[in-house]
Amino acid sequence: MPSWVKNNGLLLVNAGLFAAFFGGMVISGVASYNEDQLAHGEEAVSLLAYVQSGHFAEAVFENWESEFLQMAMYVVLTVFLFQKGSSESKPIGKQAEQDEDPRQAKITAKTPWPVRKGGWILVVYEHSLSGLLVILFLFSILMHAVGGTEAYSEEQLAHGQPGVSLWEFMGTSQFWFESFQNWQSEFLAVAVLVGASVFLRERGSPESKPVAEPHRETGA
Incomplete structure (x- = not known):
């Protein structure tokens, strides 16, 4: 196996799974959409027309928004909150590596450029992970609203x-039902992982404590 593939295997496999499942969503989505079209005496659409439809955009982005919201909240909440015994928490009562001030770090040629640059660039970089996730969440919820407006107006x-405007659709119970039904499942999954990692193990996974580690020990 080439070293580049081995070194990036987690990213590559997840990207591949995303592409495969996204393709499956497109194929099954256009089939489902056309079944509904024909049942209502409307014409079926091509795959290209379907991926340009509000129905498709709404289906994609209402799921993406919940994923990015979950990850953004998780990244931020784990800065301040702890869970005793969980591998998903920083250690309680002692300094974690993630809390170290980069301004006091020893600068080398391998130090990330924003740390070497300092100033406002470093301030932005310190929170760039949550910042990216928040931006992706806001973009996704906007696209969910745009696609949903088109699909809702069509129906x-x-x-x-009469059809509705973007703001009118965002004020409907349907928009919030679509959002909340995804958001609740994301935070349920996080709560299960955080709680279960106190008592359960997965040998070889960085998301788990060592198998022989006591339940009360906090952090990976």
Whole structure:
């Protein structure tokens, strides 16, 4: 196995799984959409037309928004909050490596450029991970609203009702139901992982404590 593939295997496999499942979503999505179209006496659409539709955009981005919200909140909450005994928590009552001030770090040629540069660039870099996730969340929820507006208006018009604007759709119960049904599942999954990692183990995984580690020990 080439060293580059080995060194980036986790990213590559997850990217590959994303591409495979995304393709499956597109294929099954257009089939489901066309079944509904034909059932209502409408014409079926091509795959290209479907991926440009509000129905597709809404389905994609309502899921993406929940994922990025979950990850952004998790990154931020783990800065301040702890869970005794969990591998997902920083140690309680002692300094963690992640808390070290980069301004006091020894600067070398391998030190990230923003740390070497300092100033406002370093301030931004210190919070760049959560910043990126928040931006992706906001973009996703906007695209969910845009796609949902089109899909909702299409359904309204099919039933002889007027279409809605973006802001009107964001004020509907449907928009918030679609959001909340995804958000709740994301935080349930996080809570299960945080709690279960206190007592359960997965040998070889960095998300687990060592198998023989006592339950009360906090952190990986």
